[in-house]
Amino acid sequence: MNPSQERAWREHRAAYLVDVARGTMSTSVAPQDPVDWSVVFARSAPLIAEIGAGNGDSLVATAAAHPDIDIVGFEVFEPSIASTVGKLAARQLTNARVVLADGVQGLRHLVAPASLEAVHAFFPDPWHKSRHHKRRLVSPATCALVADRLRPGGLFRVATDWKDYALAMREVLDGSPLTNTCDGWAPRFEERPMTKYEARGLAAGRTVYDLCYRR
DSSP states (O other): OOHHHHHHHHHHHHHHBOOOOBOSSTTOBOSOOOOOHHHHTTSOOOEEEEESOTTSHHHHHHHHHOTTSEEEEEESOHHHHHHHHHHHHHTTOOSEEEEESOHHHHHHHHSOTTOEEEEEEESOOOOOSGGGGGGOSOOHHHHHHHHHHEEEEEEEEEEESOHHHHHHHHHHHHTSSOEESSSSSBOOOTTSOOOHHHHHHHHTTOOOEEEEEEO
């Protein structure tokens, strides 16, 4: 961590980081009862989950734009979580939390069925090599899990700037229990801020592909 991240981690993680029972690895989640998020947030409100929250740009923007909604982000990189909690604290946001954990395991063990308004997964690792495609986030098993955790009408929003992964995601999602809300690609999700990662991809000439599927 850089000094700013170290300070944010030291001063703000207690307010925003949700501790969970671990599996065999530091970012794994042990099987357990789902978290009662109404207790965590001290209120009952619609809930969004973000898989791979990164430095928190999207999570913070969503929390700021929707004070009536709670959002939990899953991220495995501690410095990124430190940046996130620092941004949340700077804006005095109380409707967001982060979990140091693999997002799929987080959905499986920490979130109750039919409890989410939306699941966001923006720019997941494309795992370019063919032998690594099995590690890609958007898989039949993950889509089935997302569908189970979404409430009826809930949305799964994904985005990538790698065309082969975009086509693969669309094929998997079309065969999942979810239904495409658009005739093909979705328009850019306006609430997603332009991150440095996305800007670099656009500067390199890549196209950003958005998809939005509904339970």
